[in-house]
Amino acid sequence: MTVLGTIDIKKSFKIKGQEPIEVLKGVNLAVGPGEKVAIVGRSGAGKSTLLNILGGLLKPTSGTVTRPQNIGFVFQQYHLMPELTVLENVLLPTMTGRLPAADYLARAKKLIDSVGLSSRIKHLPSELSGGEQQRVALARALVTNPPLVLADEPTGNLDAMTGTDILRMLSELSRGSEVSLVLVTHSPQAAAVCDRTLRLENGILIKE
Ligand SMILES: Nc1ncnc2c1ncn2[C@@H]1O[C@H](COP(=O)(O)OP(=O)(O)O)[C@@H](O)[C@H]1O
Numbered sequence: 001m002t003v004l005g006t007i008d009i010k011k012s013f014k015i016k017g018q019e020p021i022e023v024l025k026g027v028n029l030a031v032g033p034g035e036k037v038a039i040v041g042r043s044g045a046g047k048s049t050l051l052n053i054l055g056g057l058l059k060p061t062s063g064t065v066t067r068p069q070n071i072g073f074v075f076q077q078y079h080l081m082p083e084l085t086v087l088e089n090v091l092l093p094t095m096t097g098r099l100p101a102a103d104y105l106a107r108a109k110k111l112i113d114s115v116g117l118s119s120r121i122k123h124l125p126s127e128l129s130g131g132e133q134q135r136v137a138l139a140r141a142l143v144t145n146p147p148l149v150l151a152d153e154p155t156g157n158l159d160a161m162t163g164t165d166i167l168r169m170l171s172e173l174s175r176g177s178e179v180s181l182v183l184v185t186h187s188p189q190a191a192a193v194c195d196r197t198l199r200l201e202n203g204i205l206i207k208e
């Protein structure tokens with residue numbers, strides 16, 4: 001059984017007057033239920049391009065992606081809504097949801113508690129540190145209980161200790177539920193919280 005599968009994903013960027021850049025040259029990936037996969041690779045290798053395609057934010061030039069509709073996202077830049085409080089940010093993905101609002105509210109509060117931010121529930125993102133903002137983003141990614149979370153260098157903007165905290169929370173929160181994880185990272189520690197590591201090199205994924 002796979003939660004996320006790709007067949008021969010290719011992606012080229014065409015810039016007017018220049019040769020197209022072929023970033024992905026045939027990516028095949030299968031992620032099982034609850035499986036945690038780390039993707040590493042040098043800067044510019046195409047990791048964000050791949051993750052955006054996996055999440056449906058970007059169309060591949062060719063190839064297919066099979067994935068659930070409901071996905072949690074965590075980005076390097078936390079991408080919280082600056083006008084919304086911590087609680088409102090976490091509740092944002094539930095606005096189109098199927099569960100009663102009260103169930104989501106309880107779940108949001110529980111997640112905010114598990115990332116250690118109960119006392120900051122009414123604060124705005126600008127009143128939080130980078131690590132705290134990323135903890136809010138983690139809670140937001142998990143609030144609808146998605147079967148799949150995609151994370152693009154979630155510790156890339158944080159100091160080592162704060163980054164380790166985020167990784168610990170990410171692995172604890174995703175272990176409890178049966179959520180699958182694709183984690184793009186530079187950090188060997190991040191790769192260590194995953195079941196396996198793949199390297200994106202020359203446009204394809206290879207075993208690390
Ligand atoms: N929208 C775009 N238009 C043109 N080139 C792009 C675009 N997005 C990414 N690229 C190029 O694709 C390559 C891979 O980028 P990216 O996926 O961001 O790499 P990574 O996340 O591994 O650092 C880079 O050479 C980048 O310049």
Ligand SMILES: [Mg+2]
Nearest residue numbers: 047048049152
């Ligand atoms: Mg990137």
